[in-house]
Amino acid sequence: MLNPVHLRTLVEVVKTGSFAEAARRLGYTSSAVSQQISAFERAVGVTLFEREAHSIRPAAAALLIADRGGELLAAFDGFEHEVKAMVQGLRGRLRIGTFPTASARVVPKALAKLQAELPGAEIRLDEAEPDDVLPLVLAGELDLALVYAYDLVPRTWPEELTVLPLLDESLLVMVPSAHQAAKNNVRLEDLKDERWIASRDGTSGATCLTRLCAAAGFAPKIAFRSNDYEVVQSLVAAGVGVALVPALGYKELPGTHAMPLRHKPVRRHVHVVHRTANTNPLLRDAVNALQEVCRNAVAGHLYQP
Incomplete structure:
Protein backbone atom coordinates (compact mmCIF):
# COMPACT_ATOMS: atom_id res chain seq x y z
CA MET A 1 0.00 0.00 0.00
CA LEU A 2 1.31 3.43 -0.92
CA ASN A 3 2.17 5.72 1.98
CA PRO A 4 0.62 9.21 1.56
CA VAL A 5 3.53 10.73 3.50
CA HIS A 6 5.97 9.25 0.98
CA LEU A 7 3.76 10.43 -1.87
CA ARG A 8 3.81 13.98 -0.52
CA THR A 9 7.62 13.80 -0.27
CA LEU A 10 7.91 12.57 -3.87
CA VAL A 11 5.70 15.38 -5.15
CA GLU A 12 7.86 17.93 -3.32
CA VAL A 13 11.11 16.40 -4.66
CA VAL A 14 9.80 16.53 -8.23
CA LYS A 15 8.66 20.10 -7.69
CA THR A 16 11.97 21.32 -6.24
CA GLY A 17 14.31 19.02 -8.15
CA SER A 18 16.32 18.42 -4.98
CA PHE A 19 16.23 16.12 -1.96
CA ALA A 20 17.77 18.88 0.17
CA GLU A 21 15.27 21.56 -0.87
CA ALA A 22 12.35 19.18 -0.46
CA ALA A 23 13.65 18.31 3.01
CA ARG A 24 13.86 22.00 3.94
CA ARG A 25 10.28 22.67 2.83
CA LEU A 26 8.87 19.59 4.53
CA GLY A 27 10.87 19.96 7.74
CA TYR A 28 12.81 16.72 7.28
CA THR A 29 16.50 15.92 6.97
CA SER A 30 17.91 15.12 3.54
CA SER A 31 18.58 11.59 4.77
CA ALA A 32 14.92 11.15 5.79
CA VAL A 33 13.77 12.30 2.35
CA SER A 34 16.17 9.89 0.65
CA GLN A 35 14.89 7.02 2.81
CA GLN A 36 11.26 7.87 2.04
CA ILE A 37 11.92 7.96 -1.71
CA SER A 38 13.72 4.62 -1.51
CA ALA A 39 10.76 3.13 0.39
CA PHE A 40 8.38 4.52 -2.24
CA GLU A 41 10.47 2.97 -5.03
CA ARG A 42 10.32 -0.41 -3.28
CA ALA A 43 6.56 -0.08 -2.94
CA VAL A 44 5.97 0.65 -6.65
CA GLY A 45 8.78 -1.60 -7.89
CA VAL A 46 10.53 0.94 -10.12
CA THR A 47 13.36 3.44 -9.83
CA LEU A 48 11.91 6.94 -9.73
CA PHE A 49 15.03 9.09 -9.74
CA GLU A 50 18.39 8.94 -11.45
CA ARG A 51 20.84 9.84 -8.73
CA GLU A 52 24.10 11.58 -9.56
CA ALA A 53 26.79 13.02 -7.31
CA HIS A 54 25.21 16.46 -6.91
CA SER A 55 21.83 16.17 -8.59
CA ILE A 56 18.83 13.98 -9.27
CA ARG A 57 16.67 13.54 -12.33
CA PRO A 58 13.04 12.30 -12.10
CA ALA A 59 12.13 9.34 -14.28
CA ALA A 60 8.97 9.37 -16.38
CA ALA A 61 7.20 7.28 -13.73
CA ALA A 62 8.07 9.86 -11.06
CA LEU A 63 6.63 12.67 -13.18
CA LEU A 64 3.42 10.74 -13.77
CA ILE A 65 3.04 9.78 -10.11
CA ALA A 66 3.76 13.34 -8.99
CA ASP A 67 1.16 14.73 -11.39
CA ARG A 68 -1.59 12.34 -10.30
CA GLY A 69 -0.40 12.29 -6.71
CA GLY A 70 -0.72 16.06 -6.46
CA GLU A 71 -4.42 15.75 -7.27
CA LEU A 72 -4.87 13.00 -4.68
CA LEU A 73 -3.05 14.98 -2.01
CA ALA A 74 -5.18 18.05 -2.70
CA ALA A 75 -8.32 15.93 -2.29
CA PHE A 76 -6.93 14.37 0.88
CA ASP A 77 -6.11 17.80 2.30
CA GLY A 78 -9.67 18.91 1.65
CA PHE A 79 -11.02 15.78 3.31
CA GLU A 80 -8.72 16.29 6.30
CA HIS A 81 -9.97 19.88 6.60
CA GLU A 82 -13.60 18.68 6.56
CA VAL A 83 -12.88 16.10 9.28
CA LYS A 84 -11.23 18.73 11.50
CA ALA A 85 -14.13 21.11 10.91
CA MET A 86 -16.60 18.37 11.79
CA VAL A 87 -14.74 17.54 15.02
CA GLN A 88 -14.69 21.24 15.91
CA GLY A 89 -18.43 21.43 15.24
CA LEU A 90 -18.13 23.68 12.19
CA ARG A 91 -19.45 21.08 9.78
CA GLY A 92 -21.17 17.74 10.00
CA ARG A 93 -24.75 16.57 10.24
CA LEU A 94 -27.25 17.02 13.03
CA ARG A 95 -30.59 15.21 13.09
CA ILE A 96 -33.27 16.78 15.28
CA GLY A 97 -36.67 15.43 16.29
CA THR A 98 -39.39 17.70 17.60
CA PHE A 99 -43.12 17.88 18.26
CA PRO A 100 -45.45 20.17 16.28
CA THR A 101 -45.93 23.08 18.68
CA ALA A 102 -42.20 23.34 19.34
CA SER A 103 -41.63 23.13 15.58
CA ALA A 104 -43.66 26.28 15.18
CA ARG A 105 -42.56 28.33 18.19
CA VAL A 106 -39.07 27.25 19.31
CA VAL A 107 -37.17 25.34 16.64
CA PRO A 108 -37.15 27.91 13.79
CA LYS A 109 -35.27 30.54 15.83
CA ALA A 110 -32.83 27.93 17.13
CA LEU A 111 -32.15 26.64 13.59
CA ALA A 112 -31.61 30.18 12.33
CA LYS A 113 -29.07 30.75 15.09
CA LEU A 114 -27.29 27.47 14.30
CA GLN A 115 -27.13 28.14 10.57
CA ALA A 116 -25.72 31.61 11.18
CA GLU A 117 -23.01 30.25 13.49
CA LEU A 118 -22.33 27.00 11.60
CA PRO A 119 -23.08 27.63 7.91
CA GLY A 120 -21.32 24.41 6.87
CA ALA A 121 -23.43 22.14 9.05
CA GLU A 122 -26.19 19.99 7.59
CA ILE A 123 -29.26 20.03 9.83
CA ARG A 124 -32.22 17.70 9.34
CA LEU A 125 -35.55 17.98 11.11
CA ASP A 126 -38.18 15.32 11.77
CA GLU A 127 -41.50 15.95 13.50
CA ALA A 128 -43.43 13.51 15.67
CA GLU A 129 -44.81 13.06 19.16
CA PRO A 130 -42.39 12.18 22.01
CA ASP A 131 -43.40 8.51 22.08
CA ASP A 132 -42.34 8.28 18.44
CA VAL A 133 -39.08 10.26 18.54
CA LEU A 134 -37.61 8.82 21.75
CA PRO A 135 -36.99 5.36 20.21
CA LEU A 136 -35.26 7.08 17.27
CA VAL A 137 -32.91 8.92 19.64
CA LEU A 138 -32.13 5.69 21.48
CA ALA A 139 -31.48 3.91 18.16
CA GLY A 140 -29.10 6.67 17.01
CA GLU A 141 -31.34 7.70 14.11
CA LEU A 142 -31.79 11.14 15.70
CA ASP A 143 -29.09 13.06 17.55
CA LEU A 144 -31.46 14.91 19.83
CA ALA A 145 -35.16 15.55 20.27
CA LEU A 146 -37.51 17.99 21.92
CA VAL A 147 -40.07 16.20 24.06
CA TYR A 148 -42.60 17.15 26.71
CA ALA A 149 -44.18 15.80 29.87
CA TYR A 150 -47.28 16.99 31.73
CA ASP A 151 -47.43 17.42 35.50
CA LEU A 152 -50.23 14.86 35.66
CA VAL A 153 -48.62 12.48 33.15
CA PRO A 154 -45.02 12.07 34.32
CA ARG A 155 -42.45 10.28 32.18
CA THR A 156 -39.67 7.88 33.09
CA TRP A 157 -36.58 8.60 31.00
CA PRO A 158 -34.31 5.76 29.81
CA GLU A 159 -30.94 5.65 31.58
CA GLU A 160 -29.10 6.05 28.27
CA LEU A 161 -30.46 9.57 27.81
CA THR A 162 -29.31 12.95 28.99
CA VAL A 163 -32.43 15.05 29.70
CA LEU A 164 -32.12 18.84 29.90
CA PRO A 165 -34.98 21.26 30.71
CA LEU A 166 -35.89 23.93 28.16
CA LEU A 167 -39.04 25.60 29.47
CA ASP A 168 -42.19 25.15 31.52
CA ARG A 267 -47.86 22.90 33.34
CA ARG A 268 -46.28 21.06 30.48
CA HIS A 269 -42.51 20.73 30.70
CA VAL A 270 -40.38 20.79 27.55
CA HIS A 271 -37.01 19.02 27.51
CA VAL A 272 -34.26 18.31 25.01
CA VAL A 273 -32.88 14.77 25.14
CA HIS A 274 -29.93 13.00 23.56
CA ARG A 275 -27.97 9.81 24.09
CA THR A 276 -25.32 10.44 26.71
CA ALA A 277 -22.85 8.46 24.61
CA ASN A 278 -23.46 10.55 21.48
CA THR A 279 -20.21 12.34 20.55
CA ASN A 280 -21.58 14.50 17.74
CA PRO A 281 -19.75 17.85 18.22
CA LEU A 282 -22.81 19.77 17.02
CA LEU A 283 -24.88 18.60 20.00
CA ARG A 284 -23.51 21.25 22.34
CA ASP A 285 -24.21 24.06 19.88
CA ALA A 286 -27.75 22.83 19.25
CA VAL A 287 -28.56 22.51 22.96
CA ASN A 288 -27.13 25.97 23.65
CA ALA A 289 -29.19 27.49 20.83
CA LEU A 290 -32.39 25.84 22.05
CA GLN A 291 -31.78 26.91 25.65
CA GLU A 292 -31.10 30.50 24.60
CA VAL A 293 -34.26 30.70 22.50
CA CYS A 294 -36.32 29.28 25.36
CA ARG A 295 -34.78 31.62 27.93
CA ASN A 296 -35.70 34.58 25.76
CA ALA A 297 -39.21 33.22 25.27
CA VAL A 298 -39.79 32.77 28.99
CA ALA A 299 -38.28 36.19 29.74
CA GLY A 300 -40.77 37.66 27.29
CA HIS A 301 -43.63 35.79 29.03
CA LEU A 302 -44.59 34.17 25.73
CA TYR A 303 -45.21 30.80 27.29
CA GLN A 304 -46.27 31.70 30.81
CA PRO A 305 -49.35 33.91 30.50
Missing part, protein backbone atom coordinates in the same frame (compact mmCIF):
# COMPACT_ATOMS: atom_id res chain seq x y z
CA GLU A 169 -45.40 26.30 29.88
CA SER A 170 -48.82 27.00 31.29
CA LEU A 171 -51.91 25.07 30.28
CA LEU A 172 -54.64 27.45 29.16
CA VAL A 173 -58.38 26.94 29.06
CA MET A 174 -59.84 28.23 25.80
CA VAL A 175 -63.50 29.18 25.54
CA PRO A 176 -65.51 31.11 22.95
CA SER A 177 -65.22 34.84 23.62
CA ALA A 178 -68.99 35.05 24.28
CA HIS A 179 -68.78 32.34 26.94
CA GLN A 180 -69.62 33.44 30.49
CA ALA A 181 -66.31 32.00 31.71
CA ALA A 182 -64.44 34.50 29.53
CA LYS A 183 -65.36 37.24 31.99
CA ASN A 184 -63.76 35.54 35.01
CA ASN A 185 -60.85 33.36 35.97
CA VAL A 186 -62.39 29.98 35.38
CA ARG A 187 -62.53 26.97 37.68
CA LEU A 188 -62.46 23.63 35.95
CA GLU A 189 -65.60 22.45 37.71
CA ASP A 190 -67.45 25.41 36.15
CA LEU A 191 -66.96 23.68 32.78
CA LYS A 192 -68.15 20.20 33.72
CA ASP A 193 -71.22 20.44 31.47
CA GLU A 194 -69.31 21.74 28.44
CA ARG A 195 -68.36 19.80 25.33
CA TRP A 196 -64.58 19.42 25.21
CA ILE A 197 -62.14 19.39 22.31
CA ALA A 198 -59.11 17.25 23.10
CA SER A 199 -56.09 15.68 21.45
CA ARG A 200 -56.17 12.11 20.19
CA ASP A 201 -57.17 9.45 22.72
CA GLY A 202 -54.13 8.00 24.47
CA THR A 203 -51.94 11.07 24.06
CA SER A 204 -50.43 12.79 27.09
CA GLY A 205 -52.58 15.86 26.49
CA ALA A 206 -55.81 13.88 26.50
CA THR A 207 -54.71 11.90 29.57
CA CYS A 208 -53.82 15.12 31.40
CA LEU A 209 -57.28 16.57 30.67
CA THR A 210 -59.01 13.43 31.91
CA ARG A 211 -56.98 13.33 35.13
CA LEU A 212 -57.40 17.05 35.73
CA CYS A 213 -61.17 16.81 35.35
CA ALA A 214 -61.28 13.69 37.53
CA ALA A 215 -59.55 15.65 40.30
CA ALA A 216 -62.30 18.29 39.91
CA GLY A 217 -64.98 15.63 40.29
CA PHE A 218 -66.18 14.99 36.73
CA ALA A 219 -65.37 13.25 33.46
CA PRO A 220 -65.05 15.58 30.44
CA LYS A 221 -67.54 15.13 27.61
CA ILE A 222 -65.12 14.97 24.71
CA ALA A 223 -66.92 15.73 21.46
CA PHE A 224 -64.02 16.37 19.07
CA ARG A 225 -60.39 15.28 18.87
CA SER A 226 -57.44 16.71 16.97
CA ASN A 227 -53.68 16.82 17.52
CA ASP A 228 -53.51 20.06 15.55
CA TYR A 229 -53.96 22.94 17.97
CA GLU A 230 -54.93 25.30 15.15
CA VAL A 231 -57.87 22.99 14.47
CA VAL A 232 -58.66 22.82 18.19
CA GLN A 233 -58.71 26.61 18.51
CA SER A 234 -60.76 27.02 15.34
CA LEU A 235 -63.37 24.69 16.81
CA VAL A 236 -63.41 26.79 19.98
CA ALA A 237 -63.80 29.94 17.89
CA ALA A 238 -66.73 28.31 16.10
CA GLY A 239 -68.41 27.88 19.49
CA VAL A 240 -68.65 24.09 19.45
CA GLY A 241 -66.66 23.43 22.60
CA VAL A 242 -63.90 24.37 25.06
CA ALA A 243 -60.34 23.11 25.23
CA LEU A 244 -57.18 22.84 27.31
CA VAL A 245 -54.21 24.08 25.27
CA PRO A 246 -50.49 24.27 26.17
CA ALA A 247 -49.09 27.79 25.81
CA LEU A 248 -46.75 26.74 22.99
CA GLY A 249 -49.79 25.73 20.97
CA TYR A 250 -51.74 28.90 21.71
CA LYS A 251 -52.23 31.70 19.20
CA GLU A 252 -54.56 34.58 19.81
CA LEU A 253 -57.61 33.93 17.65
CA PRO A 254 -60.69 36.13 17.17
CA GLY A 255 -63.71 34.62 18.83
CA THR A 256 -61.74 32.91 21.59
CA HIS A 257 -60.57 33.70 25.10
CA ALA A 258 -57.69 31.94 26.87
CA MET A 259 -56.84 31.91 30.59
CA PRO A 260 -54.98 29.80 33.12
CA LEU A 261 -56.95 27.71 35.55
CA ARG A 262 -57.69 29.34 38.86
CA HIS A 263 -56.03 27.68 41.87
CA LYS A 264 -54.80 24.78 39.73
CA PRO A 265 -51.46 25.66 38.12
CA VAL A 266 -50.75 22.76 35.79
